[in-house]
Amino acid sequence: MPTNYDWLLLRHTPIRNNGCHIANNQLRLINGHYEIDFDELEGKFNPEAGMMPLPSRARMMILSSPHNPVGRVWTREELIRMGEIVLKNNAVTVSDEIHCELLVKGSTHIPFDSISREFEQCSVICMAPSKAFNLAGLHASSIIIPNDELRSKFVETGDGIVPSVNILGLTAMEASYRNGDEWLEQFLSYMQGNLEFPMQYLREEIPKIKAIKSEGTYLVWLDCRGLGLNPMILRAFMREKARVGFDDGFLFGSSGGGFQRINIALPTFYFGRSTEEDREGCQ
Numbered sequence: 001m002p003t004n005y006d007w008l009l010l011r012h013t014p015i016r017n018n019g020c021h022i023a024n025n026q027l028r029l030i031n032g033h034y035e036i037d038f039d040e041l042e043g044k045f046n047p048e049a050g051m052m053p054l055p056s057r058a059r060m061m062i063l064s065s066p067h068n069p070v071g072r073v074w075t076r077e078e079l080i081r082m083g084e085i086v087l088k089n090n091a092v093t094v095s096d097e098i099h100c101e102l103l104v105k106g107s108t109h110i111p112f113d114s115i116s117r118e119f120e121q122c123s124v125i126c127m128a129p130s131k132a133f134n135l136a137g138l139h140a141s142s143i144i145i146p147n148d149e150l151r152s153k154f155v156e157t158g159d160g161i162v163p164s165v166n167i168l169g170l171t172a173m174e175a176s177y178r179n180g181d182e183w184l185e186q187f188l189s190y191m192q193g194n195l196e197f198p199m200q201y202l203r204e205e206i207p208k209i210k211a212i213k214s215e216g217t218y219l220v221w222l223d224c225r226g227l228g229l230n231p232m233i234l235r236a237f238m239r240e241k242a243r244v245g246f247d248d249g250f251l252f253g254s255s256g257g258g259f260q261r262i263n264i265a266l267p268t269f270y271f272g273r274s275t276e277e278d279r280e281g282c283q
């Protein structure tokens with residue numbers, strides 16, 4: 001049974017197809033809270049050993065903000081520390097902020113490029129109404145590149161590859177951003193209920209599975225390592241015994257082995273249906 005699942009994550013990536021390497025900066029799970037390992041991030045730009053050439057050719061940090069799958073909403077201090085490392089190494093930050101509207105009560109999203117003029121000039125911000133307004137099928141997104149030179153390079157390189165937005169997608173995107181506030185407010189309040197229910201249920205009924213406290217996104221990251229199953233057995237167990245089809249954590253990289261990701265953007269009554277089955281399966 002293979003124990004390193006990174007090949008699953010890397011198999012499809014356009015980064016590798018463009019002749020680049022990925023230097024993965026693992027998050028650290030400390031007392032149930034995911035944190036950035038800043039020393040390791042710094043080391044990705046300045047490797048002392050291994051196959052990476054010196055000086056580093058690392059040119060880009062790709063940031064998921066809020067983070068899918070662990071649900072972190074990065075604080076200003078964390079963003080500043082990450083960004084300063086990037087700036088020091090003359091690199092660019094691609095900040096994927098597609099989940100930015102989906103905030104758990106008490107969290108605030110800080111757009112990476114809003115931090116300072118210096119940050120703005122080395123940022124590529126990716127946004128879309130796909131998540132908050134459920135419009136993934138309409139293929140509409142925005143990429144914000146404030147720096148003229150960087151933007152021209154992006155436009156030139158993408159010419160003929162990146163399709164232009166279709167009129168339905170464009171209209172739906174504009175309608176969501178202009179008129180969707182009230183809908184979004186109701187959706188977020190519904191999501192808050194959907195988040196509290198499984199957190200409480202797991203705490204009380206299946207304590208071997210620990211839900212990581214989510215700060216944003218409509219995803220909940222479950223630490224199932226307490227069940228003592230290897231990732232492939234856990235996958236089979238969830239589907240065949242507990243009869244739920246969550247996303248396997250190892251799809252997000254090796255350190256996700258033993259974790260599962262739930263999407264909680266669904267009608268609340270589904271939780272009631274599946275939890276009885278979950279509980280039986282986990283005894």
Ligand SMILES: Cc1ncc(COP(=O)(O)O)c(C=O)c1O
Pocket residue numbers: 064068096098099128130131136
């Ligand atoms: C962080 C993140 N970025 C990008 C995407 C892709 O979004 P879309 O389906 O709108 O292309 C997803 C989808 O799951 C995502 O979670």
